[in-house]
Each structure stands twice: as C-alpha cells, then as structure tokens.
Amino acid sequence: MNRILTAIMLLFPCWAWAAPTQVTLFPDSAQVEEVSAVTPEAGEAGLSACSLILPGQADPASLRFGRLAGSGTIADLSWKTRREQNQSAIEPLNQSLKALKAERGEVLSELEGVRGRMAFWKAQSLPAEKTVASLRELAGEMGKALREDSARAQSLEASLEELNTKIAWVEKEIADAVGQGRTVWEVRVLVAGPAPKELTYAYTLRDCGWAPLYRLEASPARGNIDFFWQAKVWQRSGQDWNDIRLHLATMQPEMQSEPSTLPPWEIGPLQVFRKSMAGAPMMAMRSDAAKEEMFESAPPEPVQVRHSTYAAWDMGQKSVPAGETRIFEIEQGAWPADFVHLLRPSLDSKAFLQATAEFTEPKELPPGMAFFFIDGAMVDQRQFSLSGREATMFFGTDPLVTCTTTLSDKKTGEKGLFKQKQTFLRQWTMTVRNAADRSAQVRIEEPRPLPRDERITIELTAKPEPLQEDNSEILAWNSTIAPGKELAISLDLKITAPEDLSIDPGWRW
Numbered sequence: 069m070n071r072i073l074t075a076i077m078l079l080f081p082c083w084a085w086a087a088p089t090q091v092t093l094f095p096d097s098a099q100v101e102e103v104s105a106v107t108p109e110a111g112e113a114g115l116s117a118c119s120l121i122l123p124g125q126a127d128p129a130s131l132r133f134g135r136l137a138g139s140g141t142i143a144d145l146s147w148k149t150r151r152e153q154n155q156s157a158i159e160p161l162n163q164s165l166k167a168l169k170a171e172r173g174e175v176l177s178e179l180e181g182v183r184g185r186m187a188f189w190k191a192q193s194l195p196a197e198k199t200v201a202s203l204r205e206l207a208g209e210m211g212k213a214l215r216e217d218s219a220r221a222q223s224l225e226a227s228l229e230e231l232n233t234k235i236a237w238v239e240k241e242i243a244d245a246v247g248q249g250r251t252v253w254e255v256r257v258l259v260a261g262p263a264p265k266e267l268t269y270a271y272t273l274r275d276c277g278w279a280p281l282y283r284l285e286a287s288p289a290r291g292n293i294d295f296f297w298q299a300k301v302w303q304r305s306g307q308d309w310n311d312i313r314l315h316l317a318t319m320q321p322e323m324q325s326e327p328s329t330l331p332p333w334e335i336g337p338l339q340v341f342r343k344s345m346a347g348a349p350m351m352a353m354r355s356d357a358a359k360e361e362m363f364e365s366a367p368p369e370p371v372q373v374r375h376s377t378y379a380a381w382d383m384g385q386k387s388v389p390a391g392e393t394r395i396f397e398i399e400q401g402a403w404p405a406d407f408v409h410l411l412r413p414s415l416d417s418k419a420f421l422q423a424t425a426e427f428t429e430p431k432e433l434p435p436g437m438a439f440f441f442i443d444g445a446m447v448d449q450r451q452f453s454l455s456g457r458e459a460t461m462f463f464g465t466d467p468l469v470t471c472t473t474t475l476s477d478k479k480t481g482e483k484g485l486f487k488q489k490q491t492f493l494r495q496w497t498m499t500v501r502n503a504a505d506r507s508a509q510v511r512i513e514e515p516r517p518l519p520r521d522e523r524i525t526i527e528l529t530a531k532p533e534p535l536q537e538d539n540s541e542i543l544a545w546n547s548t549i550a551p552g553k554e555l556a557i558s559l560d561l562k563i564t565a566p567e568d569l570s571i572d573p574g575w576r577w
Contacts, residue, residue, distance in 0.1 A: 280436030
C-alpha cells in the first residue's frame with residue numbers, strides 16, 4: 069500500500085491546479101477565469117518560463133491573459149497534452165481506506181483482548197484446598213466466560229475478514245484510478261521582463277453549461293401569475309469549483325480579434341455574404357461590481373448584468389462539484405395579469421385561458437422547459453421564453469366555457485334573382501356558454517372574409533357587431549358572461565361575383 073501512495077505522489081505534478089475565481093456559464097460552454105501562483109524558471113533567450121495545467125476540455129485558442137505586474141509581457145505560449153491522475157476520484161478512496169484501516173485496528177485490539185482473557189482462563193490450575201462446591205462454582209464461571217469470549221472472538225474474526233476484503237477492494241480501486249488518469253493541457257508560458265509571481269487568465273471550457281427551468285402558476289381569481297425561475301447547472305471539468313463567482317449567460321459571445329475582410333461590391337447574380345459578429349473580449353466578462361465583490365459575501369439574489377451581445381445573471385459565490393448537477397434559484401415573483409377565455413369557433417369549441425402580463429422593465433428569459441399550473445393543477449409542459457415588456461401565455465383549456473356553431477343557411481347560385489352573377493350565402497350562429505360558478509371574460513375571434521379580386525363583393529353583418537381593431541383579417545368580440553349564462557353571435561354573409569369568374573370561397577365555407 070505504501071508503494072501505491074508513493075506512486076500517486078510521484079505522478080502528481082509539482083504544480084497545483086489553479087482554482088477558478090469566476091465562471092460565466094453559457095448554455096453549452098463556459099468562460100473560466102483563474103488566478104494561479106507560479107514559480108518562474110529560467111527560460112531561453114533570457115525569458116522566464118511558467119507552467120499552467122488546464123482541463124482537457126479547454127480550448128487552447130481561447131486562452132487570454134490579464135495584465136502582468138510591472139512591465140512583463142507574454143512572449144510565447146506552447147501547449148501539450150498529458151495524462152494525469154483523477155485526484156477527485158482518488159481522494160475519497162483514500163479517505164475510505166483510512167476509515168477502514170482505523171476500524172480494522174479497533175477490531176484487532178478487541179480480538180487480542182478476548183484471546184488474552186481466553187488464554188488466562190485456560191492457564192488457571194485448580195487449588196487443592198478448595199471444597200468440591202467451590203471448585204464446581206469456579207469451573208462453571210470459567211466455562212461461561214470461555215463460551216462468551218469464544219463467541220465474541222468468532223464474531224470479531226468474521227468482521228476482520230470482511231474488513232480485509234473491503235480494504236483490498238479499495239486498494240484495487242486506488243490502483244485503477246492511478247492507472248486511468250485523464251487528459252490535461254500543460255501550458256508553458258514564456259514571459260519577457262520581470263518574472264511574475266502569479267498569472268490571471270481565462271479560457272473557454274466545453275462539457276459544461278446550464279439550462280433554465282420555469283414554473284408558472286396562474287391564479288385567475290387573484291389576477292396574477294406566480295413565477296419561479298431556476299437554473300440547472302453542470303460541469304465535467306474533473307475539478308470541483310468551490311466558492312466561485314458564478315454568472316449565467318444567455319448566449320455564447322463569438323471570439324473575434326480581427327475584422328472580417330471587406331468583400332468587393334459586385335453587381336451580378338445574387339450572392340449571400342454571412343456577416344461575422346464581433347464578440348465580447350474574454351476578459352470583459354468580469355463586471356466592475358464583480359471585481360469589487362469577488363471576496364465579499366454573495367448577494368441575496370441573482371442580479372442581471374447586461375453585456376453588448378448577451379445578458380448574464382450574477383449568482384454570487386457558488387460551488388459546483390465536477391460531474392454533478394446543481395439547481396440554483398434565479399428569480400421568483402408575482403406578475404399581475406389579465407385573464408381572458410379565447411375562443412376560435414371556426415377551429416374548435418375549446419376556450420383557451422389566455423394571460424397577458426405587462427412589466428415596468430424589459431425582461432429577457434432564455435428558452436427553457438416550463439411547467440404551467442392553474443389553481444395548483446398542472447396543465448402543460450413546454451418550451452418557454454420571453455423578451456420585452458409584455459408577455460402573452462396560455463394555460464390550457466377551460467372545459468366549463470364552450471362554444472357551439474349552428475349553420476342556419478348555406479346557398480350557392482341564386483341565378484333567378486341575380487342575372488349574370490353568382491352568389492354564395494351563409495348564415496350561422498355562435499353560442500358561447502359559461503357553466504362555471506363565476507363570471508368569465510371571453511374573447512371570440514373569427515376570420516374576416518377578404519376579397520382578393522376587385523370583382524368580388526362581400527357583404528357581412530353581425531349581431532352584435534365586432535370590435536374595431538387594427539388587425540383587418542379577424543373579427544373579434546369581447547364580453548363578460550355571467551355564471552350559467554350564454555352569449556349568441558349571429559352572422560350573415562353574402563359573396564357576389566360575375567358568373568364567368570371562378571370563385572374559391574375559402575376554407576371557412
């Protein structure tokens with residue numbers, strides 16, 4: 069076992085992994101900022117050389133350094149990969165091995181004591197001056213003690229055998245972990261000027277990210293929506309992120325340090341040129357507030373930080389173990405909302421509960437899975453996102469509010485009345501019923517018949533008349549229906565066109 073531990077110590081590098089100080093997580097990657105203490109060595113051409121270790125998932129092209137102390141500058145970088153032991157897997161195994169050995173030591177100590185007592189009783193000789201009764205009593209005590217100690221010794225020996233088996237298994241796991249290892253980047257940094265004592269740098273990391281989780285609970289009686297927003301966070305860098313400054317961002321900024329080549333302006337066949345967007349610099353991900361509060365206590369709740377190409381949320385100081393998924397709270401609140409039952413009778417008889425919320429400040433919620441509830445009951449699970457000062461959401465259907473459409477008349481022709489003309493006549497009634505025990509705000513929408521030829525004439529009458537709205541393609545009515553009551557809307561439509569014009573009355577006919 070000592071040889072295994074010695075091998076582990078020899079295989080570990082003489083420099084330690086730098087601990088991340090700030091991480092900005094994007095949906096499928098991360099920007100990691102680290103500060104590493106270094107011990108420079110003499111390099112070629114009078115330069116000093118420093119070594120860094122980065123995870124194998126790091127992108128070499130994304131490495132950026134902060135300003136060096138004094139007049140030092142980065143002269144050159146070189147990268148190479150190597151295998152390194154998975155320390156995060158070995159450390160818990162070493163702890164288990166230590167605990168098992170301590171337990172085995174206690175069992176051995178107790179077993180030696182039991183065996184000593186048994187040897188003591190067996191070595192006793194019976195004195196001649198004792199009476200027969202006293203000898204029988206002493207023999208009985210000796211037999212009882214030997215039986216109890218023998219049973220205890222057998223139990224301890226079984227426990228000892230089990231512990232030895234576990235210790236052998238853990239030692240094998242440690243040996244396997246030492247042999248497996250993982251791929252890391254070894255970065256050699258050449259510095260011109262004064263040798264630095266520490267380096268500040270940042271890089272892009274794969275195999276990590278976050279996804280939003282939403283929960284929206286509608287309460288029409290109270291006129292609001294209870295909103296809950298969480299973040300599912302994961303990272304597989306092989307290194308635990310302990311007490312880092314965590315930011316969650318909506319999109320990955322593109323890294324571009326040079327402008328794109330300006331193409332010539334040529335007049336000819338249509339060609340599409342993709343415009344490359346300049347991304348934010350890597351080191352610009354840290355806000356001034358984050359610098360000032362890096363080692364202070366975490367804020368009570370996440371704070372939104374606006375960047376030029378994306379939005380991020382400052383989650384404060386967090387810990388994210390490698391390989392595990394964590395759930396963090398981002399935001400919750402009550403959104404005042406207006407609720408209405410939306411019906412489109414030409415499609416079906418259902419009434420969809422629609423909620424409209426307005427916000428004093430613009431919101432930007434990235435796409436994620438959302439759970440929709442109404443009065444405590446789950447009604448849907450679907451993708452959800454929001455951008456702007458207003459949001460319209462649907463919370464399923466209300467079976468207590470329905471609409472039926474009754475066709476009164478439908479005719480085509482009428483040549484006896486309209487010579488050299490063709491006509492289409494349609495009469496129908498829409499009846500909306502409220503079977504709930506409270507009033508229902510309803511909105512009924514129907515397609516407005518639109519002529520697509522100047523020779524087509526359309527006459528439409530409706531009782532009650534539809535609303536005057538900006539959308540010229542729909543007919544709409546708003547109303548409040550009392551409990552147990554109904555609303556009837558009747559429509560008469562006449563389409564007239566020349567007899568020699570081929571007419572398509574549309575899908576609603």
